[in-house]
């Protein structure tokens with residue numbers, strides 16, 4: 001998928017005035033935030049589960065090599081196969097080979113953000129394979145030819161009316177307006193695909209080292225049909241999704257469902273581990289897991305390791321005031337919102353994503369709600385540090401900030417320079433009390449008035465007071 | 472309460488913050504009045520300027536560290552360091568120790584210093600036990616209070632200003648929807664992404680207006696300048712003050728208000 005993160009500024013401004021998007025975002029936000037808050041209120045030990053999960057995941061990452069090998073051995077013991085994909089291209093090559101070897105014509109897919117990350121669908125398309133997304137949200141955006149705008153609700157930017165339009169065009173009339181009707185129609189269309197597909201590809205929310213199983217969490221059951229009906233099952237996931245034990249998986253699922261959709265548990269939480277055994281009636285004949293690295297092992301060794309705890313629940317974006325106003329597409333790649341602004345520069349390069357770490361007010365609500373206690377603002381600030389270090393970014397802004405810092409480092413010069421400036425601004429601010437425009441401060445005054453300073457500086461007034469007290 | 476057992480008053484070094492110094496000194500004087508009411512001796516060392524947060528949040532850690540050393544040297548000898556701003560206090564308390572962690576001469580000093588730092592409202596209530604009944608302030612208004620992000624999340628400020636505001640005669644505080652959501656200021660964010668910032672600010676203003684309040688209060692001047700400026704631009708009729716000004720009985724001309 002093309003990286004369009006450098007267009008963040010333009011696209012975000014357009015998004016602010018897009019009525020359908022704004023409507024969808026407002027509805028989504030209210031639902032996500034309210035449901036999460038209600039679900040968490042019912043779990044008094046929430047903060048404890050949260051901090052235990054952090055400890056568990058930090059330990060796992062510290063010993064990632066050990067657990068990954070343990071997992072591989074367990075999968076093989078179950079009769080499955082693990083494929084290692086250092087890069088996105090490797091992942092696509094491996095899966096395309098598996099698909100062509102099976103002479104597959106039709107692939108059904110469950111929602112997988114890692115497959116979006118590596119752009120698997122276009123790779124399969126290039127190999128002449130038809131791929132049908134079966135998660136309702138993914139199905140909608142596949143029909144619309146758009147990327148996802150949210151990691152757990154890919155069509156979060158679409159209103160019901162827009163979905164009606166899309167379905168009418170794709171499925172033929174009559175136009176359906178109600179939600180259950182739309183879902184039923186999609187279900188009919190997709191049911192046939194499940195039954196005729198040669199291969200099912202899904203992601204994995206987690207995978208378990210001790211048992212060689214992966215966990216799939218969905219609300220529609222589509223992932224389970226993808227996993228159990230076709231003859232070949234392929235799972236694409238990333239190395240950071242591993243947990244050591246089944247207990248660890250259970251604890252993580254408690255956090256995931258509540259943080260994401262505000263459910264106690266998702267409608268379908270399934271464990272898979274290997275192909276159909278000789279004495280089993282159904283299930284796939286082959287079970288393949290493609291483990292994608294794509295920059296993660298680099299993050300393991302740098303300042304971004306904390307980000308590898310992410311369980312992709314989406315809570316950070318659901319509580320982000322920037323995401324909540326501009327939506328996911330403005331971020332220009334696969335992962336939007338706070339977690340995306342940390343991940344994307346790591347995966348596609350800081351030069352391609354200049355705005356992402358900066359388009360954040362540092363309000364900290366994302367870190368507050370993150371079930372894995374990821375210090376998202378600190379990680380965004382780390383990207384800013386790297387940008388500064390490499391001399392990336394606007395010269396004017398850098399110059400202004402450098403001048404401010406230089407003056408602030410010399411208290412007497414600071415006081416000598418600021419006092420006349422403040423007095424002049426206070427004087428010319430005059431009766432109205434604000435500036436409507438001010439040279440050099442256009443970015444402030446384009447959207448707001450600038451309150452004029454009260455008069456003299458605090459420091460000057462304080463000095464005067466102290467003097468008169470002494471005399 | 473006003474003196475310790477030996478009869479010595481607590482010495483407070485006030486970190487004025489650059490925005491208060493330049494934009495709105497009345498917040499600094501209100502802070503001093505409240506601190507004295509809470510039994511402290513207040514001093515304002517002249518070698519302080521800006522806490523370095525703009526540099527820090529824009530990735531210039533060297534400049535931020537230089538300002539951190541300067542601020543620590545200016546204020547570390549007081550019993551307490553108090554700032555009328557959650558975000559500046561948060562920089563001093565939460566970020567200086569990280570910034571200077573690898574500096575052998577300063578790491579320990581930064582950590583000791585951090586323990587002394589408080590945001591004004593939480594210092595008055597949590598450390599000094601100031602009671603609302605001890606205030607001597609009148610302000611006839613319906614107000615709503617905006618929880619600025621660093622005050623709330625870095626400095627643990629939530630109930631303290633609300634508790635103290637109960638002691639202001641004539642004042643009614645009504646809670647708004649989404650009071651814990653950002654106002655869109657975000658330091659340099661507001662000039663880098665003015666349109667997004669303005670939208671977030673407008674959402675905050677409409678939540679504030681929806682309570683029927685005619686006054687908006689908060690504890691961080693950055694947020695208040697942003698919100699008052701946006702209110703003036705939109706034509707939203709809301710007076711904006713720093714909480715300290717109201718508590719000290721020093722709320723006269725609101726931020727960005729016309730001179731009568």
Ligand code: SF4
Nearest residue numbers: 310311313314316370
């Ligand atoms: S960063 Fe935290 S809140 Fe955001 S998706 Fe990952 S786990 Fe969820």
